Amino acid sequence: MSAHLTEDSGDSHGSPRGYVIGFILSLALTLLSFGIVMSGNYHALEATVVIVSAAIVQIVVQMHYFLHLDRSSSQRWNVMVLVYTLIIIAFLVGGSLWIMYNTGVRMMPMSMGR
């Protein structure tokens, strides 16, 4: 246990500083997203791009500072499983939206024709 602490406390266990940085960045990104939408003063497409980007950045921030995922060898398998999962999710969400959008388009003239 003591060997574990001395060798790896920086990487796998995090530090108070790491958690504080992660928290401040998450807070800033959350405030940015809510601020834009609650101000009511936005262009819909631009606002969507900004809040989705802020969410992706915040997910990366929390994975790095809270879950301590990085490119070190101790995290290699965790990251590989994550990457595999992201590929599955891309197929799942992208595929569902693609199929359902096409189904919706194909249903349109029929429902209007009758």
Place this chain on the structure above:
Amino acid sequence: MTAHILSAPEASLVHHEDHAEEHADNAVFGFWVYLMTDCILFACLFATYAVLRHNYAGGPTGKELFDLRYVFIETMALLLSSFANGFAMLSLYRRERATAVLWLIVTAALGLSFIGMEVNEFAHLISEGNGPNRSGFLSSFFGLVGTHGLHVSVGLIWMTVMMGQLIFKGITPAVTSRLQRLSLFWHFLDIIWIGVFTIIYLMGVL
């Protein structure tokens, strides 16, 4: 044999440690694999929501239903809870049992406030006739947000059990390993919530 293959890349971590800790490392890795399958469960629910989000069936839209100020406070409660859990783990690694329990109490209290706010929001929606049976949009909303809430509730029960184990068993390798898994679970739920508040609440109001 399989255990050795799995932990091979982590040799620097485990080669000098006893078998129990190697086992604990594998248990944490196994839990991470479970979390990734949980991620796929949430991805299915997000996909369902994305498909059904405009199917209002003449009912209310997100813009009419969502109170962003309320959701912001919920978000802060969960983010602070995730942050407090990090400090519970740091105290655990410093072997400060009382401090770890105190941080876990803070974590659980914030998690409980989050769940309380969510239950209150759901009760309010249902009492006004905007329950999951109102429209496709609301079905997928309750499905996704409810599943997340259920996860947080299970996490709270788990956390209560772990506080008991910390108090009565102390900081043993088994308790540490369980707390590491709970910590992964808790941070993971906050990460899922980023997707929920962005896609459902913020984009629902846009």
